[in-house]
Amino acid sequence: MDPVLDRVRAADPVDPGEFAGRANFDALVLEPPRRRRRRLLAFPGLAAVLAAVIVVPGSAPQASEIIRRANAAIAPGDGILYAKSRAERRGADGARESYGTREVWVHGAAMRWLEDTGNEEVSDGSGVTRFDPRTGKLAEHPNMQMVAGEIFRAGELLRSARANRDVELLDDESVGGRDAHVLRWHEQRGGPTIEMTLWVDKESYEPLRFTDHSWGDDVEGRPFDETFTENVLEFETLPDTAQNRKLLLMGPH
Amino acid sequence: MRDSPSRRETFRAIYEAHHAAVCAYFARRAPRDDVEDLAAETFVVAWRNMPRTVADPLPWLYAVARNVLANHRRRASRRGELAPDPATGDPAERLNGDRGLARAFARLSENDREAIRLVAWEGLSNADAARSAGCSGPAFAVRLSRARARLSRALAETPPVATFIVPERI
Numbered sequence: 073m074d075p076v077l078d079r080v081r082a083a084d085p086v087d088p089g090e091f092a093g094r095a096n097f098d099a100l101v102l103e104p105p106r107r108r109r110r111r112l113l114a115f116p117g118l119a120a121v122l123a124a125v126i127v128v129p130g131s132a133p134q135a136s137e138i139i140r141r142a143n144a145a146i147a148p149g150d151g152i153l154y155a156k157s158r159a160e161r162r163g164a165d166g167a168r169e170s171y172g173t174r175e176v177w178v179h180g181a182a183m184r185w186l187e188d189t190g191n192e193e194v195s196d197g198s199g200v201t202r203f204d205p206r207t208g209k210l211a212e213h214p215n216m217q218m219v220a221g222e223i224f225r226a227g228e229l230l231r232s233a234r235a236n237r238d239v240e241l242l243d244d245e246s247v248g249g250r251d252a253h254v255l256r257w258h259e260q261r262g263g264p265t266i267e268m269t270l271w272v273d274k275e276s277y278e279p280l281r282f283t284d285h286s287w288g289d290d291v292e293g294r295p296f297d298e299t300f301t302e303n304v305l306e307f308e309t310l311p312d313t314a315q316n317r318k319l320l321l322m323g324p325h
Numbered sequence: 326m327r328d329s330p331s332r333r334e335t336f337r338a339i340y341e342a343h344h345a346a347v348c349a350y351f352a353r354r355a356p357r358d359d360v361e362d363l364a365a366e367t368f369v370v371a372w373r374n375m376p377r378t379v380a381d382p383l384p385w386l387y388a389v390a391r392n393v394l395a396n397h398r399r400r401a402s403r404r405g406e407l408a409p410d411p412a413t414g415d416p417a418e419r420l421n422g423d424r425g426l427a428r429a430f431a432r433l434s435e436n437d438r439e440a441i442r443l444v445a446w447e448g449l450s451n452a453d454a455a456r457s458a459g460c461s462g463p464a465f466a467v468r469l470s471r472a473r474a475r476l477s478r479a480l481a482e483t484p485p486v487a488t489f490i491v492p493e494r495i
Contacts, residue, residue: 097340102372
């Protein structure tokens with residue numbers, strides 16, 4: 073008897089037998105399994121990229137300081153974070169999918185997301201209200217939360233990567249005419265390889281670009297190689313004033 | 326491995342024996358509307374990767390399901406879709422209306438929560454849970470022990486709250 077685990081067992085949200093009798097094997101689309109081939113280098117260009125990388129240990133003062141300042145620039149703090157960015161996904165075959173331009177305001181658990189398509193979502197942390205421009209209707213989604221854009225997610229991941237001292241500092245680059253430090257780290261999930269790269273302004277340490285490059289086999293065993301890129305058009309921390317808090321509210325519809 | 330009749334029949338037996346368990350796995354971790362699709366995706370992946378012999382397929386299926394779920398969440402995040410609220414909206418965290426336990430559970434890391442779920446809800450032994458979690462048996466035993474201790478502390482620190490039934494569907 074373990075009272076802690078017993079309490080968890082009693083809180084199992086699934087009833088025994090809830091899914092019994094729903095199996096339908098004949099509905100599964102099972103193709104003949106492919107022969108497995110060993111892929112020595114799934115992404116040949118990666119070797120060239122890695123050859124150009126200058127790896128600075130996480131403990132080196134310069135790298136540590138850049139990471140600390142980049143963290144501070146992305147961390148919410150007391151103000152309202154605002155980012156306007158353009159996002160897209162590219163596959164290894166050159167196929168491109170644009171996600172358009174989005175503006176995001178974040179303040180604590182509150183968030184507002186506005187796309188150039190007119191799609192708009194706001195959350196106070198306890199639920200989400202979404203405006204769908206196709207229907208012109210508002211919909212309430214209690215017990216849901218919004219997923220912040222990748223730029224904000226990059227901050228969270230960078231903090232995690234920093235704790236594990238797994239952030240590389242690459243050669244400086246220019247992004248939109250601004251000199252940038254380039255930070256790279258990897259996310260380990262036991263599945264595909266995921267490589268994150270964040271470009272931060274050399275003066276303000278604000279994010280300029282974020283890429284999420286992943287490759288490997290997808291859930292159906294097919295090889296994939298794709299890069300999600302978010303280019304930051306504007307980024308600022310607004311003072312927490314009554315006027316600025318109105319930016320977290322749904323616009324008039 | 327070729328698509329022989331015996332292989333297909335072996336897989337059919339595995340599917341019919343464990344389909345409900347895989348659905349329950351997803352129902353505890355994902356929105357209910359996605360459960361059957363995720364389960365079907367899991368079996369399609371399992372079919373492609375089924376080893377020549379599977380003595381005890383359920384932990385292996387849970388390991389496949391874990392990767393399917395990670396990909397599913399990743400795709401949703403990429404699209405900027407709504408995600409279940411880790412504190413209240415996710416079936417895994419709603420804990421059948423035990424609000425005090427839900428609050429304590431929400432204070433654990435995802436690794437800790439998953440270790441407890443695999444043992445308490447999926448009913449796996451430490452060895453089978455380790456296979457599902459993709460780690461060694463001793464590593465899982467340590468993880469579970471620490472997770473249980475953290476949950477116990479979190480429960481002790483969580484003030485009593487009124488328990489009520491949370492709506493079943495997100």
